[in-house]
Amino acid sequence: MKRWLLLVHGGAGELKPMSPEQERAYRQCLRHAVEAGAYLLQRGASSLDAVTAAVQVLEECGLFNAGRGSARTAEGTIEMDAAVMEGATRRAGAVAAVRTLRSPVMAARLVAEHSPHVLLVAQGAEAFAQAHGAELAPPGYFSSVAPSASPEDTVGAVALDSQGTLAAATSTGGTPRKLLGRVGDSPLIGAGTYADNRSCAVSTTGTGEYFIRTVAAYSVHARILWGNRTLEEAARETLEEVSLLGGAGGLIGIDREGNAVALCTTPGMYRALGTPDGRIYTALFRTEPWQES
């Protein structure tokens, strides 16, 4: 059996009371995201392909604060951020404050693959992505779902592929009612997204300002590489540091050995795990064990 692993999140937060139908819808969307990535990994595709595909499903589904379901700024507009990184070469790409693109994570991928840069913003990012084939959001795309009422439903994915390469991707509409031009942690390499084959791949979610100030994703990597911590210890210590500053949120990570972690300091974090035996597990609440779904 090929050795690979895929973990996705749909944001950490309060997790408002949900009806059984709503809960099923969230789990289903997470499962679809894992299926998209697992399909690729099973066929020997790269972890970068898998995390991009998984995040695209979450952007498209409208239940999360990313892509179609993006939260609104203080002006009622949409400004989305996304990043991807792969751990063999530490190649990375990101976009911030994009308004018109259907898939910000795909735009981030285009930046990584077709530009000499890491981060492009606003109209420059949109023009670049379009010139490289990115799709614009069709009319009414963002208004086709109710604006997310939950502050923390960013999406992300981390994967280890059968070649032993790690990758991470994160996509978000940012914090609701944010100021125009505000950029969060998600598209900042080292803050919300990081991957290095020597240590781990990480995607974070939560009050981005705190994850920027603690350089959270890089901090997980650094604790493993130089601090001799396990992935779980490194993730816990990093989230403790975020909490000490007054922030809250969560993260998912996979290390080079194929260990996975999904931790949050909030009441819940939407998350799902795919394994090579074809099983998919989901969990929503903080202490909930993985449920096969």
Ligand code: ASP
């Ligand atoms: N971290 C994201 C941001 O600050 C928000 C989130 O995870 O919900 O933009």
